[in-house]
Amino acid sequence: PIYLDYNATTPLDQRVLDSMMPWLTGNFGNAASRTHLYGWEAAEAVATARQQVARILGATEKEIVFTSGATESNNLALKGAFEALGASRKHIITVATEHKAVLDTCQHLEAFGAEVTYLLPDSDGLICPEQVQDALRPDTLLVSVMYANNEIGVIQPIIEIGSLCRKAGVLFHTDATQAVGKVPIDVQHAAIDLLSLSAHKLYGPKGVGALYVRKGISLTAQLDGGRHERGLRSGTLNVPGIVGLGVACALAQKELAKESTRLTELRNTLENNLINSLLNTQINGHRTQRLPQTTNISFGGLDGEELLMSLHRLAVSNGSACTSASVEPSFVLKALGLPDDLAHASIRFSLGRFTTSEDIDLAIGHILEVVSRIRNGA
Numbered sequence: 001p002i003y004l005d006y007n008a009t010t011p012l013d014q015r016v017l018d019s020m021m022p023w024l025t026g027n028f029g030n031a032a033s034r035t036h037l038y039g040w041e042a043a044e045a046v047a048t049a050r051q052q053v054a055r056i057l058g059a060t061e062k063e064i065v066f067t068s069g070a071t072e073s074n075n076l077a078l079k080g081a082f083e084a085l086g087a088s089r090k091h092i093i094t095v096a097t098e099h100k101a102v103l104d105t106c107q108h109l110e111a112f113g114a115e116v117t118y119l120l121p122d123s124d125g126l127i128c129p130e131q132v133q134d135a136l137r138p139d140t141l142l143v144s145v146m147y148a149n150n151e152i153g154v155i156q157p158i159i160e161i162g163s164l165c166r167k168a169g170v171l172f173h174t175d176a177t178q179a180v181g182k183v184p185i186d187v188q189h190a191a192i193d194l195l196s197l198s199a200h201k202l203y204g205p206k207g208v209g210a211l212y213v214r215k216g217i218s219l220t221a222q223l224d225g226g227r228h229e230r231g232l233r234s235g236t237l238n239v240p241g242i243v244g245l246g247v248a249c250a251l252a253q254k255e256l257a258k259e260s261t262r263l264t265e266l267r268n269t270l271e272n273n274l275i276n277s278l279l280n281t282q283i284n285g286h287r288t289q290r291l292p293q294t295t296n297i298s299f300g301g302l303d304g305e306e307l308l309m310s311l312h313r314l315a316v317s318n319g320s321a322c323t324s325a326s327v328e329p330s331f332v333l334k335a336l337g338l339p340d341d342l343a344h345a346s347i348r349f350s351l352g353r354f355t356t357s358e359d360i361d362l363a364i365g366h367i368l369e370v371v372s373r374i375r376n377g378a
């Protein structure tokens with residue numbers, strides 16, 4: 001089937017794999033071994049990757065902490081800040097449409113005394129900076145707002161939120177897992193204190209990611225041990241994975257502008273053909289403030305499961321990979337105000353580096369045929 005589920009995960013780019021291979025074979029050293037060449041070489045490879053990750057964010061190397069992925073990064077950011085500072089400040093502000101790795105972490109912290117405000121987005125999926133401003137309290141510790149949403153692709157007003165958090169002296173965390181490599185990011189300009197990312201969403205390997213921790217911010221480690229990563233994340237470094245993440249960032253940064261234009265065109269072609277040819281279809285999420293390669297479309301009157309099963313020539317999903325096993329309609333679409341049946345009849349199409357215009361033409365033909373067949377009761 002044609003793969004249009006890049007927001008779930010991306011294939012490993014061959015160039016990334018090539019960069020990793022030596023570190024999976026002959027160069028197997030432990031980056032923490034200081035007494036021989038094996039260790040020195042591994043440490044140097046990690047240092048290069050740290051620069052590459054820092055560069056795509058406008059950060060410095062010392063501000064990058066390698067983790068096992070965005071789930072761990074989100075946990076470290078929120079739990080680490082709460083454990084370090086939560087004695088005096090126990091209020092957290094986040095958004096109802098965040099990824100579960102943020103929402104469930106907030107829920108966990110509530111059991112330990114945190115008070116969490118869950119902001120509701122408008123029907124386009126956006127929150128406005130005033131909502132954050134109004135929710136601030138004297139004891140607010142941290143604001144966590146995702147950069148771009150995994151299901152509908154909308155991009156939140158990060159720069160405005162960062163600026164108001166900085167003025168208020170409140171930590172600002174953003175889960176940028178879906179944004180890194182797709183839109184330009186500058187942690188300085190956006191006044192971001194903590195940022196989560198994951199390699200497997202940008203053509204790197206699974207099981208590796210990073211947390212940007214702005215200089216001067218103290219977090220409590222969630223994994224104790226050998227004090228790797230300046231004590232913030234103990235555990236022998238995943239050298240091949242980290243090298244892959246670094247190269248993935250460098251490639252994405254280099255190709256971002258061109259890819260963004262190309263994918264916007266393909267995404268718009270897909271959208272326009274479906275919306276113009278099929279009655280009772282709608283695009284979910286803001287039309288312009290969103291990622292270039294994501295679209296989420298409701299096919300009114302159809303049964304979502306039947307539609308998904310009938311689109312056998314496409315690999316697409318009806319929500320995030322972690323919740324698509326459930327029969328519940330997407331909580332993100334429900335937060336936008338969609339009724340259950342429409343939320344259920346929605347499909348996310350996410351394009352990527354290896355999507356071609358032939359893929360999109362085939363997908364359009366297939367979708368039009370399947371939807372008419374189901375609607376005609378055939």
Ligand code: PLP
Nearest residue numbers: 069070071099101150177178198
């Ligand atoms: N945050 C967002 C927005 C995501 O889309 C994902 C992907 O599933 C994650 C976090 C989790 O990332 P990881 O698979 O690296 O733990």
